[in-house]
Amino acid sequence: MAVTHDVPPRLDELVVTAQRIHQAIESVIEGKGDVVRLTLTVLLAEGHLLIEDVPGVGKTMLAKALARSIDCPVRRIQFTPDLLPSDITGVSAYNQQTREFEFKPGPVFANIVVGDEINRASPKTQSALLECMEERQVTVDGSTYVLDGPFMVIATQNPIEMEGTYPLPEAQRDRFTARIAMGYPEASAELEMLDVHGAASPLDKLEPVATTAEVRALIDAVRAVYVSQPVKKYAVDLVTATRTSPDLRLGASPRSTLQLVRAARAHAALSGRDYVIPDDLQELSVPVLAHRLLPSVEAQGQRRMPEQVVAELVRRVPVPEAPAK
Known part of the structure; x- marks a missing residue:
């Protein structure tokens, strides 16, 4: 409920x-x-x-x-x-x-x-x-x-x-x-x-x-601004995915998880909401995470930028079904 x-x-x-x-x-x-x-x-x-x-x-x-x-x-x-x-x-x-x-x-x-x-x-x-x-x-x-x-x-x-x-x-x-x-x-x-x-x-x-x-x-x-437990876990899942991606030799740090959630709170407030939804995290994932990442040699050879990798991870990581509001 x-x-x-x-x-x-x-x-x-x-x-x-x-x-x-x-x-x-x-x-x-x-x-x-x-x-x-x-x-x-x-x-x-x-x-x-x-x-x-x-x-x-x-x-x-x-x-x-x-x-x-x-x-x-x-x-x-x-x-x-x-x-x-x-x-x-x-x-x-x-x-x-x-x-x-x-x-x-x-x-x-x-x-x-x-x-x-x-x-x-x-x-x-x-x-x-x-x-x-x-x-x-x-x-x-x-x-x-x-x-x-x-x-x-x-x-x-x-x-x-x-x-x-x-x-x-x-x-x-x-x-x-x-x-x-x-x-x-x-x-x-x-x-x-x-x-x-x-x-x-x-x-x-x-x-x-x-x-x-x-x-x-x-x-x-x-x-x-309120962040439910499923949304917090979703943020952790997004950051963890960067650490296990074969396209990246350096994933995002724990500091990036904290800053992603802080930015999501501000994004929700600017939208007039007092709670964070997965859409806030999705919209901010590329600008918050991409500059911290280093692509693998293979990804560099294929000209795959960290921004592209993060966007793909956002599409693949499961979204919480019913985050609390």
Whole structure:
């Protein structure tokens, strides 16, 4: 017998606020509604987003649009080959007046951190974000500094085949909740872009439509979204299937299971539901899981991408017949 749950009072507020943010971003990024929705899903799931595509399709513009839509501290980091870890986390500097070392916070001390072209920095510098993204804290010279929430890293990267790029370490990729590709815009959207962006950037006119406190409240509401035991098992089954697939030499981690369920909660809340259904997991499986996987040699030879493998696994893994609501 299905268990019913009253819709939390804040769920309606979540949908309305999320729609305001969505509309604000779409005033800058035309014709990318699905991409914007996934970006909001990652934000409310307390995750981090990796935007991968060729230059010039609006990766940085999307990150900046989200950052400007929320009235909160935002910092941008331009990743370059000569960037040092201390340029991200901060450094202890000697104060001659007090004769003591003082910590100078780096740009990672913000609610939203935009990392532009993250794979142009060396793996050592990229790794400076590992502790920040997972534990929401920074350790410098033996001292630990806690980052204020909400905390979200939105990183852009160019395809690894492009000149001057370094592959992201597996541990770094695993800390990104989802990866999306912008793709080229439709002809109609590109034509509209010529009119809208021709005289001035709409980003300059974008005003915040939500506060940090509102976003924190929305995240709390998402945490309360119900996930039944059959749906939890379905999430585990999907992730386990990646570890046993002959097309993959590296499957998804337990962290990915947790992030898949968190993202499904946010996806359900944005749909106005206070419970997760298998469709939420299915829709998010490719963006949440694919970037963590490594294809086998045979799959590479057949040009089978991890995205294709995950999509096939979603079709094969049995779906719970009657998940509780």
